[in-house]
Amino acid sequence: MVFDIALCMIIFFLLSVALVSFYAIRKRISSFRPYAVGNRAFSTASLTATVLATYYGGGTMMSYITQFSDGIFWVSWRIFGVMAACFTLSWLGMGMAKFIYHISMPETMGRAYGRYPRIITALLNICYSTVVVAIQIHVMAQAISICITSVSPLSITILTTLMVVIYAIFGGIRAIVLTDVWQCITFFILICLLAWFIFKQTDQSFGQIIAFTAAQKKFGLSYLLLHDRKLVATLRYLSTFFYCIEPAFVHNIYMASSPQQAKKTFLYAGILGAIIMVCCSLIGLFIFVWVPSNLSGIEIWDYIVAHTSPLLKGIICTCVLAMTMSTADSRLHICAVMISYDIVPNILPVCLRKKLSFAYHYKIAHMAILVLATLAVPLALSSSYFIADQFARFYGRLYVPIVVAPFILAVLGFCTTQRTVLIGMVAGALSVFAWRKWIYPILGTTDSVVPCMVVNGLVILGVHYLWPGQKRIKEPNDGLLKQ
Template identity: 40%
Template sequence: MISLDFSLPILVIFLLCTLIVSFCSLTKRAISFGEHAVGYKQFDTATIVATIVACYCSSTLLTQIITYASKGVWYIVYRMVIALCPLLLLSWLAGRMSKFIYHLSMPETMDSAYGRYARLITALFEVCNASITISLQIRIMSDTVSLFLPSGRPLTITILITLVMVIYAIFGGARAIAFTDVWQSIVFSIFIVVVAWLVFKKIRTPIIEIIDFLKSQKQFGLYNIIPSGRKVVPTILSYLTNLVAGVGPYLVQHVYMCKSPAQARKACLCAAIFSSVIAACIIVVGLLVFVCFPHVPSKAIWNHFLANASYPLKTIVSIVMLSFAMSTVDSRLHVASIMLAYDIPKSIGCFRRFLYFHQLQAFRVALFVVSLFTIVLAFNLPTSTLYNILMWYLRFYVPVIIAPFILAVLGLRTSSSVGLIGMATGLLSMLAWQKWMVSIVGTATGHVPCMLINGLVMIVVHYLLRRTTNKLNKPLDMVKSIQQENGL
């Protein structure tokens, strides 16, 4: 049996391998900001798939599924929807992004359709989201490292791990992140299967008996996929929300790393399948843990699982958690820094010329600042506070940003005012939902209805403005034609 003393060398070996992989990517340095932001557009599809999945699967995936797998078939379907549907939607959108494939970020795409204010709003949303997400992942990394080390030292080790990620992200850019994400996706893909096997061996129960036990639990009946009564509408709204909630700038960034829309579509489709397999493996682990501890409350089951895990199992779980967290942190740091150094200055007139010749340097400074800020947040705010802020962000992100982006990809080109009207409509409709509809519908999950209101208002306003403009221009066109006929 592996002792606790041997667990630390395993952690060190994993981190050293990550460092070696990242330094191998530094052999070819980017000479322009575009190369640094999206690579050289020479990645093969497998690399893009690995980096999408590594970025998309955060460390909370493992803890949440093991914690709530006992809730039954509704939660299992819910997690599979989260794993599959956003990437399928992105795959469909990516095939229609031929006009945007050479952009460097999602806010730049918004700028091409709605103007610089839409670009600024999108960038600010993502910077805030990335900061909170990174802080949560850093906090989880610290808690994971504490399984190996006595109290007091995990903070230092966590800061060193973050510093390593900052170094290769600063100097290697998208290429370094893609290389390390491939390595980390290999690690968590293999180790999550090992975790499932070790948990299965631990409970020493035949598969038939496990299936019979789950069948005997009411929450695992198929009728719970969409519960009856007052829970029908909230359940449907939850499924619909998770269809679109994951499509953000951090995922769309991978589309711009592809050679063509066809490659982007294929990569996102394969990533959807890959992430679904990962989620399914973790669900198996969660169900096995529930079978092992059927009477432990769901909120306490994660800590109970770790407390009763053997050192080999605890070590492998910790490596999986670290690989999930690190692959999420470096990607989100990279995207947030692009927003700060490229999109936000491009949206503000006085910064455009100054940063045009110093974009690469501004990116590196921005990445260092974001990493420092997120470390301070991680160790000064409780995890519950960070999570509540993140949920508040997601509540408004979908209605405000997703509808204009989808319409832009589908071909809508309109004025900046129409884009701002749509974003304001999304924000106000969500506020109205929180105030009046929650008590009626029974859920605060009104993302998709508010998103649809946003899109509908944009289309109507665009049509009305276009029709009004045509009416105003018609008399002027008649005057011009008469003048031309009379030689005036």
Template identity: 40%
Template sequence: MVSLNSPLLIIGAFLLLTLVVGLTSKQATTFRAYAVDTKRLSTVKLLATLLGTSFCGVSLLSPVEVCYSAGLSKVVLTFMRALTLWLTSLMWIRMAPFIQHLSIAGTIGSIYGKYPRIIVALLATCSAISVVKDQINAISTMITICLDSINPTVITVLATLTLMLYATLGGIRSVTNTDVLQCITFVIIIALIAKLMFEKIDNPTLDIVSFLHNQEKFKLSSLFHRDRQPLNLLFYIPFSCFIIADPGNIQRIYMCASPAQVKKVFLYGSLLYLVIMFFVCLIGLFVFAGNPTLSIPKIWPYIISNMPSCFKISVVICVLGMAMSTADSYLHLCSVMVAHDLMESIRGVKPISYLLQIRVAKLTALACGSLAMLIAIYSSGLLIDHRIAHALNIFDTIDGSIIPPLFILAVFGFRGTARTALIGIAIGILASLACNQWGFTIGFAARLTPAIANSLGMMAAHYLLPQPAGTGWVGLDAQQKRIQQLTKAFKRHKKILDLE
């Protein structure tokens, strides 16, 4: 008989609650509603789904280990995701012409034509499958650490089937509603874990602060040591500019009702991201203060062993919430890319009924989710060929070298031809393969170099080859100028009221 304290029963209850929330969401009656809802979502809901997408399954595991082992020199980089969200909030006026689109591929296609749109849709879909696979692996890893008596494959498959079901049937409304539940869940549990680790330290707070201050890796001066690679902080700024064009986060822009809401959601999101990540890093600090001699593989087993048995399951649920809220967003992204961008590009001017698009979207979500689950299960069981893992790393680099330059240039006013975009794409792919050949497979060099090569290639193609009229750089359109004027007038009026 299964007791009420059974971990499997508690996890099952959480998955059931998530499924109920997802399936009871209002069903979409148009493909636009299925893809981005009706643009009537509150800022709170949009914040929850943005944070749910930004915090993935390893957002709890990795920063704690980095904070414990590397100190300030590396933990600062875990906060830099907030910089990306903040930079995105600065694009709010520039996003006005594109806010009615349904995907990043649609935005790129509206500027560069059909073939770049197809390439971006295919790359974004494959990349999203890889993201879902990573979330499934994160769930399996945490279950292995926390629950020795349970086969991790069972819960991993159950969690994947759950998110596949509500993401397929309910579309973006189900994804958004479950993201709210999952975001609340993992935020509360992160704070709870930090509190428990603090209580495990016998020393007074002042002694803890003094102990950490005396550690070389937690001093501010450690950021400027040569062996700490301080230039990583400088390289992350241009890197953040390029990862602005993450298809999952950009999809949240298309869900906003107006450019002003885009600014509000991403600005608040960047601040909340800092707060949540601060509590995650506190866990690593408190563990180090409690036992500074652990090796990296023993950090999380130490945390689990020092928690009451009734709270161990909360760590699994926390990772479940973080991983599922990311996976369902990217699974939904796959369905939109295939049913909207690929179908429209292939069919051309032939009209497509929304019923057919929704049907294709649902089938796509099921197929992509199943594929990601199979890859994750085989890779976690070490049955996957090492060449497949190597190919996935190369693909991730290629994806990051193509989509960001096309999107950022389009948003900031560059209007190029399909030929210009395809030349940039080809150069970006060649640069990605060259980086891989030279051993730059991870880090900033692997991401920045091909993206910069893509951008420079597009600029060279535009200025060296003959171009039709209407291409090149354009300024703000009438709608953007109107928004800018209203914003300035509002600020002046507010300043006058404050002075009075």
């Protein structure tokens, strides 16, 4: 068999991840809290790497870079987006002192508003995170099939997914954090190397590349706000502040030792995330100059692989693997936590709920990861994958208007009844569909998350202050998990 350097790079990377995860698994976990959020002894650097590893999935590499030609708005929106999201979470982290000992974002919703908002928050994110895992597996398989021809791409994809499942089950959050740190370091280094190698392929100076790009109409400064669609651009910029207020990212606040550490974690993540996005943008810029303009999407990657060395193929594939694995493991873990801690105990009768021990939470989490991975792999590798993509888009328009407003109000200290919050959630969801029916034909955009989130918040406040008898009802079994 011909020596395949790209395959060797992938094998070396997977072995290194296996060694890191084995080191994490050596320390046995006997209770649920350390499994879910650790002992709150993670360093700020480790938590920052985990945030970035969760944020940057394989789509950043395979899709964003090839969409650079969409213009300056697309580039600025992505760079601004990671900073806005992380800085918002940094601000929220400072206000979560009374919630810092919780285990999940749905738990915070439950302690503030009751059982049903807790279940709704968990269910929405479990469905979305399962789809995100499927998307990561699909992108992984796509990258491997483009770069590797000496072995079956399917076998590498299944092996990699199995590795993620094993260390997520047996290592808990400790394994997630340690592997995420290594994967984050790997994809940051490889992105920088990839930018350099693609730059060399252009055979032009950096000044010539900038001059060529500046001459393109879509890269004029007037297009920062989409030229004649300024309201649409403003809505998209505003939405970036709220998209990441979801369990997978808020989970890092509960892992922090204090609100101050949570604030620093997301502050550093915003700065480093912007640097990573700039590197990705540079790769997109060099590809935009080098690759023929009539190509798009996967055709661009086919062209790059056909005109580059095996070493560059290995860099591309390893970088995608690092991004997809680091996102998939975090999503699987938070889903397992929500199923075992937020869903199962709250749908069981009270008599059975009281019998749930730490060991049961632990076992349910293991089973949840296996079930979710079993659902995600066929969805990712079958012809039904387009369903996952459409669901992810639909979720992006629906989740923020339903959940984010009451969560922010809870962090700010607002207390009300479960009924009031459910009314607000329904109002937020209905406003999304109303926007689609009446506002979309006028503005031509589905970016309704901020206006619909505001509707949710205003309805909650209005019902709370105008509807008589709004006294908060304590959630059943409203105690904290102590171990």
